[in-house]
Amino acid sequence: MPTRVSLASKMRARLRTMSRIALLYLASILGGCSATGAPSFDLFGAFFPAWLLCGVIGIAAAGLARVAFVGSGLANALPYQLAVCTAIGVSTAVMVWLVGFGR
Helix, strand or coil: CCCHHHHHHHHHHHHHHHHHHHHHHHHHHHCCCCCCCCCEEEECCEEEEHHHHHHHHHHHHHHHHHHHHHHHCHHHCCCCHHHHHHHHHHHHHHHHHHHHHCC
């Protein structure tokens, strides 16, 4: 029967391995920025990141979807309205990003 110490050391070794894998995975994801810099646009003399514009458009689309659901009476029959409106907003923001700034 394994002792408590050997189980603890195996768990620590497994945790170290998993944390190294997670760190390597995150480093590979976050290292994808291009050398040209982040997409931005000039607005009133200041540079704003493009993701900010996409986020605002996504929030507006979610708000419009909510208004449309309430106006059509679909809000009474639609379950998980917050999740649906959030999905519509995120989808719109991603589509604006891909169409406007995708490379």
